[in-house]
Amino acid sequence: MKPFDYHRAADPHDAIDTLTAHPGAVYLAGGTNLVDHLKLGIAAPDLVVDISRLDLDEVSERDDHGLRIGAMVRNSDLAAHPLVRERYPMLSRALLSGASGQLRNAATTGGNLLQRTRCVYFQDASTPCNKREPGTGCSAIDGFTRNHAILGASTACVAIHPSDMAVAMAALDATVVVLTRGGERRIPVVDLHRLPGDEPERDTILDHGDLIVAVELPPPGPGRSTYRKIRDRASYAFALVSVAARVDLDEAGRIRETAIALGGVAHKPWRASRAEALLRGAEPTQESFARAAEAELEAARPLAGNAFKLPMVRGALVSVLTGLAGGGDDDD
Numbered sequence: 001m002k003p004f005d006y007h008r009a010a011d012p013h014d015a016i017d018t019l020t021a022h023p024g025a026v027y028l029a030g031g032t033n034l035v036d037h038l039k040l041g042i043a044a045p046d047l048v049v050d051i052s053r054l055d056l057d058e059v060s061e062r063d064d065h066g067l068r069i070g071a072m073v074r075n076s077d078l079a080a081h082p083l084v085r086e087r088y089p090m091l092s093r094a095l096l097s098g099a100s101g102q103l104r105n106a107a108t109t110g111g112n113l114l115q116r117t118r119c120v121y122f123q124d125a126s127t128p129c130n131k132r133e134p135g136t137g138c139s140a141i142d143g144f145t146r147n148h149a150i151l152g153a154s155t156a157c158v159a160i161h162p163s164d165m166a167v168a169m170a171a172l173d174a175t176v177v178v179l180t181r182g183g184e185r186r187i188p189v190v191d192l193h194r195l196p197g198d199e200p201e202r203d204t205i206l207d208h209g210d211l212i213v214a215v216e217l218p219p220p221g222p223g224r225s226t227y228r229k230i231r232d233r234a235s236y237a238f239a240l241v242s243v244a245a246r247v248d249l250d251e252a253g254r255i256r257e258t259a260i261a262l263g264g265v266a267h268k269p270w271r272a273s274r275a276e277a278l279l280r281g282a283e284p285t286q287e288s289f290a291r292a293a294e295a296e297l298e299a300a301r302p303l304a305g306n307a308f309k310l311p312m313v314r315g316a317l318v319s320v321l322t323g324l325a326g327g328g329d330d331d332d
Contacts, residue, residue, distance in 0.1 A: 002044040008053065012179050012211055015051050020181055020209035022047045027211070029072065029111040032103050037116070041125045042132060052108075056213055059083065067217045068177075071110030075165065076101065078109060087220040090244050093227040094168035100236045110212035113166050113176065113192065116203060117159040117267075118238055120144060130156045131200040138200075145305035147240065150313075151297075152266040157200030158303060160264055161193060162238050167263035168227050169215065170271050171244035177214040178206065185210070193268030200267070221259065223248025224324045229263070230316060239264035241312045247284065247324040255279045255288075255325070260317070262296075265309060272296045275317070284325035286318055293317040 009015035019025045024046035028034055031052075037043035056070035059081050067083060078084055079095035099107065121127045121139040128136040140148055140158050148158040169189040176192050178185040192204050206212075225246035231237040242263035250256040258279050260272035275292035282288040293314040302310055 001038050001041075004045050005047045006050065007047060008050045012051075012054060012056070012213055015049055015054065016179060016181055016209050016211050018047075019049050019211075023208065025049055027051050029108040030074070030106040032099070032107045033111065033115040036123075040123055042123060051211070056110075062216065065219045069109050069215045069217070071108060071212045071214055073109045074105060075099075075107045075109070075112060076104040079104065088168075088172060088217060088225075090225040090227045090246065091165070091168040091172060091217075094164040094229075094242075094244060097227065097229045097242075098164040109165070109215055112163055113169070113189070113212065113215070114204065114206075115163055118162045119148070119159040122159060131159060131196075134199070134201050141303070145303040147238065147264075148303060148306055149266050150300045150302045150306060150309050151262075151270055152195040152268070152299075153301065154196045154198065154200070156198050157196035157267065159196070159200070159267060161203075161266070161268050163269070164227070164229060164239065164242060164263060166193070167239075167242055167261045167269045168244040169217075170269035171225075171246060171259045171261035172220075173218055173259070175216045175218075176212055177216060179211045179213045180207065181209060186216075189215070189269070190271045196267045221246055221248065221257065223257065225259075226320060226324060228316060228320050230312060241265060241309055241316055243313075243316045243320045245317075245320050245324060247321060249284060249325060253284070255282050255284050258321070260296075260321075262313065265300075265313065272317075274298070279321075284321070286322055289318040289321040290314065292321075 026045040028048045028050045057072040058070045060068050075095050079092045085092045122129050122131050127139045130138050149160050174189040176187045223246050227244045229239045229242040244261045246259045248257045262270040275296040278292045278295050
């Protein structure tokens with residue numbers, strides 16, 4: 001591990017000013033991602049700015065009955081919060097499906113959004129990786145691709161975003177509150193992360209020094225919601241495919257509104273806007289849900305080792321949406 005300097009931020013502005021003044025500096029929150037990268041030699045900052053003790057660890061109700069979640073709120077605390085469990089069961093389920101109990105006790109809301117990919121080539125400093133070292137190539141494309149992207153990838157990178165929480169946040173139309181040297185920015189979660197294009201090293205649209213201070217959730221939408229994760233084992237595994245979904249039916253039993261986001265399939269949480277558009281006003285049948293899944297997957301470009309994700313996405317979407325529309329126990 002390369003030696004580095006350490007600075008404990010006194011307040012958000014001190015954190016931003018310190019990081020901005022040092023191009024090689026990084027923020028340290030829960031450390032569940034950064035510390036691994038320091039050990040692996042993926043990250044080698046000159047300065048670590050500790051923001052873990054900033055006063056950003058509260059969940060509060062907003063005037064519109066939405067929630068404001070401080071960036072330092074721990075994942076375990078957020079999952080167990082009474083208002084989250086009551087109003088946003090999708091989010092609570094997503095959080096509880098991520099990592100392990102010990103890691104959820106350390107991981108933070110802001111850090112979870114900004115965690116980097118778990119692509120095995122990104123984490124192996126001995127292999128070429130455009131995300132880790134731009135211009136060196138993507139080892140994954142002709143390598144082990146089982147866990148990689150089928151949507152929105154590029155010839156430069158086929159890695160996926162690993163967060164469960166971010167998928168639920170995308171389906172919930174959450175907004176990220178970011179403090180910069182120039183003031184406050186408000187960014188929809190769906191716009192926070194980037195597709196790789198020819199700059200896969202840039203995970204988000206944030207600039208160096210920008211600090212996430214909170215995430216805001218709008219009032220919960222009508223209908224039923226849930227989060228389902230398909231993975232290799234029951235715990236401590238990243239999603240092969242995940243679905244965060246909400247379905248609201250009108251008085252006639254048709255779909256009035258739906259919100260769907262997918263995980264494990266792209267470089268960012270994937271909002272399934274094509275499927276949503278097709279389902280508005282439709283009968284809540286398995287045939288309708290299957291057509292919506294097919295529409296969403298028209299742009300999919302699976303690799304040799306992950307074509308199985310196509311039927312997995314179809315099956316998961318049909319199953320989750322059928323359960324929500326049929327009044328099952330998904331959000332109990």
